[in-house]
Amino acid sequence: MDRKPELRRVVRKKNEMVYGPVLSRRFGSSLGINVNFGGGKTCSFDCVYCQYGRTVHLVSSASEYANWERVEPILKAVETQLRRLNMEDRELNSITFSGNGESTLYPYIQEALRGVKKLRNKYYPGVQVGILTNSSMIDCERVFEALMEFDSIVAKLDVGSQETFVGINRPAKRIQSLNEIVNNLIRLQEATDRVTLQTLIFKSTDPCTQPDNAGLEEIKLIAEKACLIDPKEIQIYTVSRHPSESFVEPIKAYYLRETASRINNLIDKKRAFLYL
Numbered sequence: 135m136d137r138k139p140e141l142r143r144v145v146r147k148k149n150e151m152v153y154g155p156v157l158s159r160r161f162g163s164s165l166g167i168n169v170n171f172g173g174g175k176t177c178s179f180d181c182v183y184c185q186y187g188r189t190v191h192l193v194s195s196a197s198e199y200a201n202w203e204r205v206e207p208i209l210k211a212v213e214t215q216l217r218r219l220n221m222e223d224r225e226l227n228s229i230t231f232s233g234n235g236e237s238t239l240y241p242y243i244q245e246a247l248r249g250v251k252k253l254r255n256k257y258y259p260g261v262q263v264g265i266l267t268n269s270s271m272i273d274c275e276r277v278f279e280a281l282m283e284f285d286s287i288v289a290k291l292d293v294g295s296q297e298t299f300v301g302i303n304r305p306a307k308r309i310q311s312l313n314e315i316v317n318n319l320i321r322l323q324e325a326t327d328r329v330t331l332q333t334l335i336f337k338s339t340d341p342c343t344q345p346d347n348a349g350l351e352e353i354k355l356i357a358e359k360a361c362l363i364d365p366k367e368i369q370i371y372t373v374s375r376h377p378s379e380s381f382v383e384p385i386k387a388y389y390l391r392e393t394a395s396r397i398n399n400l401i402d403k404k405r406a407f408l409y410l
């Protein structure tokens with residue numbers, strides 16, 4: 135019998151400013167910074183596979199949400215953790231802005247990053263400070279400027295057409311089209327050469343009414359867009375935690391492997407790697 139894979143629950147407390155270090159599939163031992171803690175998930179997307187459930191505040195810009203935390207308490211929490219880890223001689227591979235929502239919506243992201251980098255230099259010099267972003271805010275100049283200062287940028291691209299973008303990522307009303315987002319990613323990669331794409335592939339239990347992105351045509355469209363962006367790497371993975379919508383299911387490792395190799399063939403470069 136074909137058994138359904140076990141999905142993990144999210145262990146992170148949603149109101150923590152700093153969490154971990156967690157052993158990440160992609161970043162090693164990583165200290166997470168959540169600038170969207172408290173008040174429910176604030177995001178410009180409401181992805182069907184999101185591990186944090188439905189988006190509470192679905193917004194297109196920072197100004198549509200009023201309860202942003204100041205930078206100082208966040209930096210204080212980061213320093214407390216870094217000092218403790220340093221005193222305990224713990225290994226740390228990265229510090230990552232990755233929260234319960236979209237980090238680049240945070241209006242003080244650049245100030246927060248600069249503060250974190252100073253703390254990194256003091257306690258863990260050389261460790262990369264990165265960000266996971268859903269790529270939707272890059273057109274905003276303050277976000278572009280801030281992203282330029284991150285050591286690594288891991289940006290979401292898991293759809294290849296406007297139709298699946300709307301069906302899977304479920305963006306807020308005033309978010310740009312997928313093609314515009316891709317153009318922003320091209321510009322960011324040209325300016326930094328530090329963009330990695332993160333591409334989550336899943337299947338739908340009811341593909342006639344609920345979209346997924348595991349089909350051959352969608353993978354081809356994703357590969358075409360990835361080719362234009364020319365990222366450092368494309369991280370291919372699947373759902374490993376309980377998704378927002380019950381029709382979302384992880385795909386099998388062998389199909390994930392095939393997907394990565396298909397993308398590499400289509401773009402004629404070995405950029406897609408599995409993160410199981």
Ligand code: SF4
Pocket residue numbers: 177178179180181183184185186189233234235236268
């Ligand atoms: S962009 Fe990330 S946090 Fe926002 S809904 Fe999608 S998966 Fe969840």
